[in-house]
Amino acid sequence: xxxxxxxxxxxxxxxxxxxxxxxxxxxxxxxxxxxxxxxxxxxxxxxxxxxxxxxxxxxxxxxxxxxxxxxxxxxxxxxxxxxxxxxxxxxxxxxxxxxxxxxxxxxxxxxxxxxxxxxxxxxxxxxxxxxxxxxxxxxxxxxxxxxxxxxxxxxxxxxxxxxxxxxxxx
Amino acid sequence: xxxxxxxxxxxxxxxxxxxxxxxxxxxxxxxxxxxxxxxxxxxxxxxxxxxxxxxxxxxxxxxxxxxxxxxxxxxxxxxxxxxxxxxxxxxxxxxxxxxxxxxxxxxxxxxxxxxxxxxxxxxxxxxxxxxxxxxxxxxxxxxxxxxxxxxxxxxxxxxxxxxxxxxxxx
DNA sequence: CGCTCACTGTTATGGTGCATAATTATATCG
DNA sequence: CGATATAATTATGCACCATAACAGTGAGCG
Numbered sequence: 001x002x003x004x005x006x007x008x009x010x011x012x013x014x015x016x017x018x019x020x021x022x023x024x025x026x027x028x029x030x031x032x033x034x035x036x037x038x039x040x041x042x043x044x045x046x047x048x049x050x051x052x053x054x055x056x057x058x059x060x061x062x063x064x065x066x067x068x069x070x071x072x073x074x075x076x077x078x079x080x081x082x083x084x085x086x087x088x089x090x091x092x093x094x095x096x097x098x099x100x101x102x103x104x105x106x107x108x109x110x111x112x113x114x115x116x117x118x119x120x121x122x123x124x125x126x127x128x129x130x131x132x133x134x135x136x137x138x139x140x141x142x143x144x145x146x147x148x149x150x151x152x153x154x155x156x157x158x159x160x161x162x163x164x165x166x167x168x169x170x
Numbered sequence: 171x172x173x174x175x176x177x178x179x180x181x182x183x184x185x186x187x188x189x190x191x192x193x194x195x196x197x198x199x200x201x202x203x204x205x206x207x208x209x210x211x212x213x214x215x216x217x218x219x220x221x222x223x224x225x226x227x228x229x230x231x232x233x234x235x236x237x238x239x240x241x242x243x244x245x246x247x248x249x250x251x252x253x254x255x256x257x258x259x260x261x262x263x264x265x266x267x268x269x270x271x272x273x274x275x276x277x278x279x280x281x282x283x284x285x286x287x288x289x290x291x292x293x294x295x296x297x298x299x300x301x302x303x304x305x306x307x308x309x310x311x312x313x314x315x316x317x318x319x320x321x322x323x324x325x326x327x328x329x330x331x332x333x334x335x336x337x338x339x340x
Numbered sequence: 341c342g343c344t345c346a347c348t349g350t351t352a353t354g355g356t357g358c359a360t361a362a363t364t365a366t367a368t369c370g
Numbered sequence: 371c372g373a374t375a376t377a378a379t380t381a382t383g384c385a386c387c388a389t390a391a392c393a394g395t396g397a398g399c400g
Contacts, residue, residue, distance in 0.1 A: 035242055038310075039317050040220045042330050044235060045337035047217035048260070050210045065214060066386095072205055083348060090218070095387060097350055119348040119395045140208075147209045150335045155328070160212050162329045165320050167215035236357095253377060265358065267379055289366045289377040 043166075050147055057143045061136055062106070066091065066099060068140070071125065071133050074109060079122040081114070108132060213336075220317055227313045231306055232276070236261065236269060238310070241295065241303050244279060249292040251284070278302060 035041050054065060063071075069089050074080065086096035100123070103109045108129035111121040125133070148156045205211050224235060233241075239259050244250065256266035270293070273279045278299035281291040295303070318326045 035239060037330065039314060039326070039330060039333075040224055040235065041239070042333035042337060043213075043217045043220050045260070046333040047213045049337045050213050054210055065210065069205060069211070081348080090215070092388060093349065094351080094389085101350090117348080117396075121349075144209060147336060151332060155332065156209070158325070159329065159332045160207065160209060162321060162325065163209075163212035163216040166317060167212060167219045251377075262359065263378070264360085264380080267377095271379090287367075287377080291378075 039166075053143060053146065057139050058136065061132060061139065063132075063136055067103060068136055070099065070103060071108065071129060071136070074123045075125055075130070075133060078124050079112075079114075081120045082123065083120075085123065103129075209336075223313060223316065227309050228306065231302060231309065233302075233306055237273060238306055240269065240273060241278065241299060241306070244293045245295055245300070245303060248294050249282075249284075251290045252293065253290075255293065273299075 051065070058064070058068065066089065070085060073085055073088055077084075082096050082100060083093060085091075085100075086093050089096070091099070100109065100111065104111060106128075107126055110124050110126055112124060114120040114122045148159075151159065221235070228234070228238065236259065240255060243255055243258055247254075252266050252270060253263060255261075255270075256263050259266070261269070270279065270281065274281060276298075277296055280294050280296055282294060284290040284292045318329075321329060
């Protein structure tokens with residue numbers, strides 16, 4: 001992909017104005033747009049591509065990253081409370097509530113009153129939820145393979161480690 | 171961050187950091203959290219962290235990733251058309267229009283009629299736009315340093331290359 | 341006990357980003 | 371000329387996310 005945009009017009013007038021001499025020297029030719037060696041920029045584009053691929057693959061299962069994340073965590077930690085889940089998924093409690101409401105309506109999870117704390121709900125997968133999760137895992141594996149195509153195992157691990165360091169910065 | 175949620179045990183010991191699936195498997199535990207060795211998952215979290223850091227740093231300049239990207243591209247490619255810019259930034263034309271409208275209102279860019287095509291606008295930075303860009307570059311550099319802290323030059327390059335490959339998959 | 345305060349979850353509400361559809365003006369081509 | 375394509379814009383709707391306000395419950399303390 002090209003970052004530097006070429007005006008349709010043969011640009012008779014070069015900028016001639018102050019163009020910060022960042023590191024244009026390395027490119028040798030025209031000025032690089034200063035966008036394509038930015039971590040944040042590629043992070044954004046990569047995430048968008050991954051998101052799109054995910055949606056496409058999971059559409060038949062009616063799963064979004066958030067929904068799948070919730071199901072996975074509920075499976076891994078049955079009887080977890082909503083607030084705990086919300087924190088783990090970086091979702092605000094109000095939005096967690098509506099999302100779980102939909103999951104429950106779809107018959108994928110159940111909310112069981114916690115006898116030890118009648119304010120709280122314990123979350124559990126229904127059989128349907130478990131079944132969906134099995135299907136999702138297959139789809140997700142293929143997706144992961146596609147995403148990390150071109151990366152060997154070691155590169156992939158390094159990538160995840162790097163992303164993790166960035167993510168855990170805040 | 172911990173992926174496996176423990177509701178009952180009040181997380182006696184701090185969950186510490188998440189544990190890679192491999193280590194868990196070696197430890198004989200059978201239920202992996204299944205979230206923390208996913209490219210898509212960490213991509214999302216890293217992007218969120220980067221986005222947050224960006225917003226915080228750029229708030230005084232009233233810049234978003236999109237706005238900054240537009241300014242940078244306009245600087246690099248003066249007289250570019252809106253549609254070209256929209257494509258480069260992965261923004262739909264309608265949204266590009268309102269965004270550029272705001273940039274123009276803020277006195278950062280100008281829309282000049284293209285004499286060769288009276289439907290199109292040629293985009294240029296105003297002096298104020300150039301000035302803001304100078305400030306933004308400084309902020310952005312510090313930000314980039316923070317983001318890639320813990321990564322040496324080579325690792326950073328590898329990370330960007332990997333992200334790029336993912337982004338360009340679609 | 342009764343009061344206050346913290347917590348769990350929920351609903352209501354608003355902003356923002358992004359997408360599509362429709363509109364206007366211009367360009368291009370048969 | 372007339373049909374179709376392009377560039378930009380406006381209008382509109384939706385999904386996501388955040389905050390605020392609320393109801394029900396638990397827990398500490400005089």
